Amino acid sequence: xxxxxxxxxxxxxxxxxxxxxxxxxxxxxxxxxxxxxDRAGVTPGIVHLGIGAFHRAHQAxxxxxxxxxxxxxxxxxxxxxxxxxxxxxxxPQDCLYTVAVRSGAGTEHRIIGSVLATEVAKNxxxxxxxxxxxPATRIVSLTVTEKGYCxxxxxxxxxxxxxxxxxxxxxxxxxxSAPGFIVAALARRRAASLxxxxxxxxxxxxxxxxxVMRILTQFAHLRSPELGKWIADEVACPSTMxxxxxxxxxxxxxxxxxxxxxxxxxxxxxxEPFTQWIVEDNLGAGRPDFARAGVQLVADVTPFEHMKLxxxxxxxxxxxxxxxLAGYETIAAAMTDDRFAAFARGVMADAAVTLSxxxxxxxxxxxxxxxxxxxxxxxxxxxxxxxxxxxxxxPQRLLGTMQDRLRQGLPIDTHALAxxxxxxxxxxxxxxxxxxxxxxxIARELADIAKQAGPVADRLAPALLDVRSVFGxxxxxxxxxxxxxxxxxxLYELGARQAxxxxxPG
Numbered sequence: 048x049x050x051x052x053x054x055x056x057x058x059x060x061x062x063x064x065x066x067x068x069x070x071x072x073x074x075x076x077x078x079x080x081x082x083x084x085d086r087a088g089v090t091p092g093i094v095h096l097g098i099g100a101f102h103r104a105h106q107a108x109x110x111x112x113x114x115x116x117x118x119x120x121x122x123x124x125x126x127x128x129x130x131x132x133x134x135x136x137x138x139p140q141d142c143l144y145t146v147a148v149r150s151g152a153g154t155e156h157r158i159i160g161s162v163l164a165t166e167v168a169k170n171x172x173x174x175x176x177x178x179x180x181x182p183a184t185r186i187v188s189l190t191v192t193e194k195g196y197c198x199x200x201x202x203x204x205x206x207x208x209x210x211x212x213x214x215x216x217x218x219x220x221x222x223x224s225a226p227g228f229i230v231a232a233l234a235r236r237r238a239a240s241l242x243x244x245x246x247x248x249x250x251x252x253x254x255x256x257x258x259v260m261r262i263l264t265q266f267a268h269l270r271s272p273e274l275g276k277w278i279a280d281e282v283a284c285p286s287t288m289x290x291x292x293x294x295x296x297x298x299x300x301x302x303x304x305x306x307x308x309x310x311x312x313x314x315x316x317x318x319e320p321f322t323q324w325i326v327e328d329n330l331g332a333g334r335p336d337f338a339r340a341g342v343q344l345v346a347d348v349t350p351f352e353h354m355k356l357x358x359x360x361x362x363x364x365x366x367x368x369x370x371x372l373a374g375y376e377t378i379a380a381a382m383t384d385d386r387f388a389a390f391a392r393g394v395m396a397d398a399a400v401t402l403s404x405x406x407x408x409x410x411x412x413x414x415x416x417x418x419x420x421x422x423x424x425x426x427x428x429x430x431x432x433x434x435x436x437x438x439x440x441x442p443q444r445l446l447g448t449m450q451d452r453l454r455q456g457l458p459i460d461t462h463a464l465a466x467x468x469x470x471x472x473x474x475x476x477x478x479x480x481x482x483x484x485x486x487x488x489i490a491r492e493l494a495d496i497a498k499q500a501g502p503v504a505d506r507l508a509p510a511l512l513d514v515r516s517v518f519g520x521x522x523x524x525x526x527x528x529x530x531x532x533x534x535x536x537x538l539y540e541l542g543a544r545q546a547x548x549x550x551x552p553g
Contacts, residue, residue: 065310067140072158075308079145082160083115086141089122091163092335094179094244096225097191098125098133098165104146104293104318106188106249110161112340120183121335126166126175128191128225134165136314145304145315149425156307168228172221179232179244185332187232188247189259191225193439194488196252196262200442201519203258205265216269226266230278233263234270237277245283245330251360253443254349256286256327283331286348288355290323292420294428319426321416325351350404353447357398358410359417361444361465362391366421367433368468372478372543377429382422386548390461392418393552397461401451435486437469438493438517450521459530464550467534468543470511473497478542489516504536 065071072081093110095102102125110121125142127133137144142162148155168175179187193200197209205226206212215227222228229246236243246263248255263282268275294317304315326337328344338344345351363378369390370381381387395414404410420426445466449459473490474497475483487493493511500506508531512522521527537546 067143067145067158067308067310067312069141069143071310072143074310075158078156079308080155080157082111082143082158084117084119084160086160086163088119089114089161089163090120091124091178091183092121092333093123093186093188094175094184095123095125096128096168096187096189096228097195098127098162099190100296100316101289101291101293102188102190102249103144103159103162104316105289105291105322105324106190107159107161108146108157108322109324109337109340109342110335111159113335113337114161116336116339118335121161122163123161124164124166124178125162126168128168128195128223128228131167131170133314134167137162137165140311140313143312145308145312147300147304147307147315147317148320149317149423150320151424154307154425156304169223172223172228175228176220176222176231176235179228180235180239180241182236182241184244186245186247186330186334187229188249189225190249192250192436193252193443194436195225196250196259197224197226198258198262199516200253200439201446201515201517201521203253203261205262207265207269212266215266219270226262230263230267230270230274233267233278233282234274237274237281242332243278243282245285245332245334247285247287247326247330249287249289249324251289251356251440251443253356253447254286254352256284256329256348260284281331283329285327285329286352287327288323288325288348288351290355290359291321292319292423292426292428293317294426295432297427317426319420319423321420350402350408353402354404354408354410354413356443357402357448358395358414360440361398361448361462362394362417363421363433364437364440364444365394365462365465365468366391367430368437368465368472369543369547371430371434371483372468372471372538373547375430377427378421378433379424379426379428381430382418384544386544388418388422390464390547390550391421393461393550394465396552397452397457397459398448400455400457401448431484434469434472436488437473438487438489438514441466441469441517442519446518446521449527453524453526459527460534461550461552463527463530463534464537464546466531467508467538470508470531470535471538471543473511474502474507476502489514502539504532504539508532508535 211224
């Protein structure tokens, strides 16, 4: 282990208190699962960008399993690119936190110890770059969400006009963006003749490994054509598929978990029993024994990625927009309405015919399992949370299926209603005339379009379909325009509940 990385061995707390920490692990109730290994003997091998709830309920749990199985050099250093919230919550508790797994049968609590330290990138970008450039780091993983890649979702290309990309090209040693940090660290590895780390995206990007490679090489080429070529030739960017539902942690969740522990956990994560991680078997700089922890290593992730995006994520987004408009706060609440459950099933059925899966894949069973997961009454996954950043998500979740169905000569009315739900949502005014807190990278542009068009489907739908960053050339397809305009008119006329009830499978 290098001297740079050695500082991330766990330091002894100054005193024990009623905050979750290394010192207080022995004071936890007996039914609370805790790390089955000596954290002081673990060294980092992974730097993770975007240490939010999903990573801590998914990849960090897998690594925790591997540490418990005897691995010692695959600990995680987590970094937030901007917000200090995670650092402020986890640093005082030695980066320990609880994963609360909720189902109808109850809740299981587990303390995760695989995150050894946290960073706030904007506070000391040079330090984070040094950690990533250190030879002990063999994987840099990411869950920065679609918008964090500074790309155009419809094309998968780097958005060279993105403010963070412009900044990072001018300030390569003090970047803001995920591509900026990764390329800065890779440039140092190249200069030192070191093996590059593997870049492992765990986000819902279409063909995430290929997309990230394209973004990184395009960004690096703008810095130096030689650097861009080296990254293209030497860096591994395996594609992945990740799946676990992780709602936003609420104050009520914090209180419930802390009461169960008998001590404060400032930021536990809440999740479901199901978890899945499929990784392309292409990790160039070494890898943990992923298979030992249930990770599926495959030659081609693409079919599984499309299955998840088009069945799970698409129906999730459809329920989020239309469910929110209908007054349902959570996905589980929407699923208690037979009309919405049937609509989610229809989204999956329409998407399934566009998929080409390996032999033995049971799409009907997978879809049924998704409906069961969505209806989990213990998992309060807010429709508003899932509705965030829709402009970045629609191309992968809905539009690809619509294009494929049109190529097959099939109707697109089901997905058109989901897209219309997004259009109605991003106007920022709900069906009762109340404001919607729309969170989206282009929220202002969408609001301006909605204001100019007004609540008239014949004007609003074409205007939003002309937003190239979302719909690209597909937005000009007259079949899409007719279907979405018709669906939006129905939403305005009937409201979300009745529009869903009036929907019939295509």
